[in-house]
Amino acid sequence: MFRRKANAHSDKETEELQRESKMKELKAALGPLSGRNLQFCDDACLRRYLEARNWNVDKSKKMLDETVKWRSSFKPEEIRWHEVAAEGETGKVSRASFHDRQGRSVLILRPGMQNTTSIDNQIKHLVYLIENAILNLPEGQEQMAWLIDFTGWSITNNVPIKSARDTINILQNHYPERLAVAFLYSPPRIFETFWKIVKYFLDAKTFQKVKFVYPKNKDSVELMTSYFDVDNLPTEFGGKATLKYNHEEFSEKMVEDDVKTAKLWGFDKQVNSEQPNGFSSAEVAPEPESDTPTSISAV
Template identity: 50%
Template sequence: MNSDSNKSSLNGFEKSLPPEEYLNKINEVRTLLGPLTEKSSEFCSDSAITRYLAARNGHVNKATKMLKETLKWRAQYKPEEIRWEEIAREAETGKIYRANCTDKYGRTVLVMRPSSQNTKSYKGQIRFLVYCMENAILNLPDNQEQMVWLIDFHGFNMSHISVKVSRETAHVLQEHYPERLGLAIVYNPPKIFESFYKMVKPFLEPKTCNKVKFVYSDDNISKKLLEDLFDMEQLEVAFGGKNSDAGFSFEKYAERMREDDLKFYGNTTVSSTSAHLTNSDSEVSDSEMKHLEDKEDEKIKNGTL
């Protein structure tokens, strides 16, 4: 068994099975996967297979099929080749960034601000999300597999949401990053978002929905969730914490991400595969579908889809 098999897991999946049965399931998945490339083999650690098994409730064939789809996606999309310089424009407003602090369990924290959306590039937004996920995973401690999302709805309105991007986001996260989400805290959402969430819930796995918690700054009961989860001295003020220096600075964050690219990948160069996916290229391809997307968004917002 791989050395990382002792990592803490997801929903205690491996603890729900006798050790021998747990190992048998991992080995069954490996057998069904067949021969793998060196890069695919590196991705298919025991802990990775455990996440896919957990996502499919221990069903070996379903977990194997899901993992094969991810390996195919990673071979084509090459998420490990995305570099900061490619997606920096998407990051300018701090719509997604890795917080300086972790939660009390050592989990990486991604801060998300939907109202800070700054592009209409469907491809660009998804690649930025993937970059953020990959970076968050690389910064997880050895005993953790999951992360926390802090979603700040200050200044939000429905113009900040694209149904197309929301659907693809849910698909990428659920199918290719299973069991990576430990908890998603939806902070001060307006009533209009609550209605929207009810509409998009059918696109989400029940497990995912159970990890979404609504927290309101004027509700002491829901606020306690944050107090139990974070050191309030480290949490930024926007979420009721006491750290006034923890806000987003693009210049400082860009420096952190370049350092991470160098640390984890050995270079900060945009790959040849992704180099052609410039912002202008993404905008052009997006504009071809914009009319249909706008119509779909309007139907969702009006409750007619």
């Protein structure tokens, strides 16, 4: 028995050494990095991309190269709340004030609350909130959880296939290993037709993270509560908490987080002569009025 334990420990050490070697190999393959690319491609990032490609260095490098190119063009770290606030008026995507049992950030998605028609703006809004969820991860945690509420969803306000495909592409190719689990709570039967198409856009790893939960299915409910404290979980997802989205309060929180984002990426060091506080108008949304409360309701 002791020999088996020793062997298991030795195997684990060997595996970790091999992974460290592959991280060094990937870092060398990427070549010299600077600025935001250097900040983005830290050791944790390299590990996520290697994990996403089963520790194949060549495939991981290709994936990471594509992400660096995408980030250079899309500039997700530069998006500020005032640019996407109109998309969030109905609360169709928001970051919850609670975490799951593992301390992960939680995004709540309500596809039935769609309020706009521009796919580009919808994706920009989602990317902003993915970045915001990452910003609010506790130390040592790298993943988030998604809760999807189908209240009000119908085939008439359904997300277009192209939008769903683009969203999945961004999530699994540019934010690999950021999603821990996505719970689809009580989707209507008609959703099955949509799902039969969408699921083919998912890679095997992402597919395994998607969980369907039905209130009358004991096993699926137990799985969900293994991830969430029912006292924190909103009633819309079978919990005990009241979920109420307040756009004004949520906006105030996002503006506060925009300042954190600017500091994280070094934008606070860029002095603009027209902005005595050191931020340009493109970097941070306007500060809320002084007489506006700064609290955020549980969402």
